[in-house]
Amino acid sequence: MRKIKTMLSLMLMLLVAWTAQAQQGQYDVRFVEVESQAGIALVDVEIKAHAMDKEFHLAEQNFRFSFNEDAVMPYTEDNPSVSIQQELAVSGQVSNSFYAPHHLNGSLDNTISYNIELLGGEGYFITADEWVKVGRLAFQLTSSNAELNLTWHRIADFPTTYVTQKYNDQLIRAGEGDYTDLNAVSVSIEDVLQQDGGLQVFPNPTTSNGSLSLSLNAEKAHGNARITLTDALGKIVAQKPVFVEQGTQNYEFALTGIAAGTYWMTIEASEWTSKTQSIIVLE
Numbered sequence: 670m671r672k673i674k675t676m677l678s679l680m681l682m683l684l685v686a687w688t689a690q691a692q693q694g695q696y697d698v699r700f701v702e703v704e705s706q707a708g709i710a711l712v713d714v715e716i717k718a719h720a721m722d723k724e725f726h727l728a729e730q731n732f733r734f735s736f737n738e739d740a741v742m743p744y745t746e747d748n749p750s751v752s753i754q755q756e757l758a759v760s761g762q763v764s765n766s767f768y769a770p771h772h773l774n775g776s777l778d779n780t781i782s783y784n785i786e787l788l789g790g791e792g793y794f795i796t797a798d799e800w801v802k803v804g805r806l807a808f809q810l811t812s813s814n815a816e817l818n819l820t821w822h823r824i825a826d827f828p829t830t831y832v833t834q835k836y837n838d839q840l841i842r843a844g845e846g847d848y849t850d851l852n853a854v855s856v857s858i859e860d861v862l863q864q865d866g867g868l869q870v871f872p873n874p875t876t877s878n879g880s881l882s883l884s885l886n887a888e889k890a891h892g893n894a895r896i897t898l899t900d901a902l903g904k905i906v907a908q909k910p911v912f913v914e915q916g917t918q919n920y921e922f923a924l925t926g927i928a929a930g931t932y933w934m935t936i937e938a939s940e941w942t943s944k945t946q947s948i949i950v951l952e
Contacts, residue, residue, distance in 0.1 A: 693841065694718060694725025694834040696795070698732065699849035700819050703805060709903045709933075710808040710817045710854050711754060714783060716832070718797040719846030725834040726792035727759065730803070732783040733822035733830045740815040741779070741808055742931055742947065749773075750809040750931070751781060757802040759785060759793050766790025771804050775828075781806075782828060792835040809931055812945065821848040870934060874949035877927050883920040885936055885943055887913055894938040896922055898948070900930065911936065924950060 697719050703711040714732055718724040742750040756771050767788040775782035783804065795801050808817055822830050824845055833840040869884045883896065890913045898907040906927065911920055913936065922934075929952045936943040 693723075693844055694795075695720065695723035695844035695846045696725075696727075696832050697846040697848075698821065698830070698832075699800070699847075700734075700851035701802075702851065702854050709899075710810055711805055711903075712808065712817075712819065712851065712854065713757070713805050714803045715800040716795060716803055717800045718795050719844075721797045723844070723846070724794070724796050725843060726836070727795050727801075728787040728792045728833040728835040728840050729831075730759075730783075730785045730833070731828075731831040732803070733780065733826070733828045734783075735780050735820050735822065736808065737816075737818045738779045740810055740817045742811055751776070752807050753783075753804055754807040755805040757804050759801065759803045763793050764790070766792050780822075780828070787835065787840075790835075809947075811947065817851070817854040819851040819854075821850055823848060868934070868936060868943040868946050870946045870948060873946075874951050875924065876951050877924060877929055879924050881922045881924065881934075881948070883922060883934075883936070884917065885913065885920070886917045887915055887943075890938065890941050890943075891915055892938060894936055896920060896934065896936050898922070898927070899933045899935075906932070913938070 695718065696716055698714070698716050701713040701715055703713055716727070716730075736751075744750050751773065753771050753773065759768055760771070761768060767790055769786040769788050771783065771785050773781060773783060775784065783806070785803070793801065810817060822828060824830075830845075830848075832843045834843045871882045871884075873881075875881060892913060894911050894913045896909045896911055897905055900906050907922075907924075909920075909922055920936075927950055929950050932948040932950060934946045934948050
């Protein structure tokens with residue numbers, strides 16, 4: 670009788686262990702370059718289950734990764750160089766689940782912590798055959814020729830990426846699958862336009878409601894063009910028509926109504942563009 674009880678206990682332990690292993694989800698994560706804008710790299714964070722038998726309900730997420738500091742503008746509280754541009758599929762109410770607003774609290778230097786908290790419900794069910802877009806990040810690059818590299822933090826790195834699943838009203842850490850890094854993302858608009866002319870801007874940094882002096886050295890460009898000022902999200906905030914001739918020429922650009930922050934400035938026409946200059950506007 671004792672042998673039977675021992676054998677049953679052992680079988681029960683094996684069954685519990687097997688069930689726990691079978692119920693543990695496993696994830697794959699990747700970065701996807703979305704589009705190119707002058708000075709801004711937009712990148713989506715995506716997740717899926719690693720295999721059909723590893724599908725699970727996605728609960729809380731702490732995506733951790735690093736970027737190369739030489740490609741990204743320095744961080745300031747008024748104008749952070751890395752920001753959440755848009756929450757995507759895993760946002761707010763999803764079916765019967767609720768997620769808190771996404772945030773980057775805990776990020777430090779060149780290490781980003783992208784965090785999402787499950788407030789209620791069973792969580793977003795992720796499958797092995799469909800990538801789920803979590804959110805979109807915006808990186809302010811140091812120049813139009815900068816190349817952005819993003820490297821995931823695996824379980825052996827600190828801080829590590831930490832993804833949980835919801836099972837029987839409990840949060841359980843999901844297992845690691847594949848990580849896909851992102852290399853050499855460039856947002857230079859010169860990829861599609863002929864580059865011509867070194868652009869210099871003074872003073873820089875400058876102040877809001879002040880003015881800028883621009884010096885353009887054009888070797889080939891000639892004709893009607895425009896000075897364009899773009900904000901951190903790629904939105905055009907101001908433009909001024911100008912006429913460009915070969916050689917060195919100077920222009921003035923008023924910053925009336927321009928708020929403090931980091932901006933990008935170019936002089937461009939339909940077939941050519943100057944080099945892009947980053948502009949810091951102080952209050």
